[in-house]
Amino acid sequence: MSQSDTIHHWNGTRYQTILATAATGGAMSITYGEADPFTGPPTHVHQGEDEIFVVLEGEMIFEVAGKRMSCGPMGTAFVPRGAPHSFMTGADGARCITVLTPGGFEGFFAEMARGQFQMPQDMATVAAIAARYGSHIAGPGLAQREMQHA
């Protein structure tokens, strides 16, 4: 069992690494997340990893390369490396699993939780740290854009 007891809180989400990259010979990481209602990350691009979401509970609206889709429990979203993407949780929040392959990105969540960086105030710092993990922030995410109108 590769489950870690460390839970990172950041950007309205509790993150837990349930499969660490080190346990997979580098192949992947799996993160479990519990997210508040109407939250989500900026639009971003993972340059070297495919990212796969499996919704366990609640609803998540994904935006992948400009296309939106809604997923309920056991719905999945495949985000190929290089595709700009973001998501927004629904009114009840969501529980979800995120697979990144190859692994290595989970350290980003730990760094964000440690610094408790706020968006958009600390966006330059967030973007600089994301860049170290091969992730490029491309603009406001679905949650940021939708909640401006709320």
Place this chain on the structure above:
Amino acid sequence: MSQSDTIHHWNGTRYQTILATAATGGAMSITYGEADPFTGPPTHVHQGEDEIFVVLEGEMIFEVAGKRMSCGPMGTAFVPRGAPHSFMTGADGARCITVLTPGGFEGFFAEMARGQFQMPQDMATVAAIAARYGSHIAGPGLAQREMQHA
């Protein structure tokens, strides 16, 4: 969303492909399973795929290359390609997600459900079909061995 509505029943488990290989450019498949108590597959080896289990509910005991470990909800087991493995669900059965990377193996569950092959009676047929999917059956699994003593 790549969720399929087709549910395959085989060997005490309901299988649903929630991310099809075709939706990932071949990278992986993800299968959702609901398994009865004290069930599990024969010990087998995937020659070309890593297999990752995420337990959602219940308990699963995994045996990977001879080592046993027990996983509850959000526990994970990483099975590298080439490693003999099996598992057995606990007294309450289990709900779990299985990732296979690269993809392609999900057709095996469909063929098993279509034929409703029984084990051990139809083991030769099961083994022959498994071989077409790059999987080698190596002997009785944890559930078969443990339940002999029950």
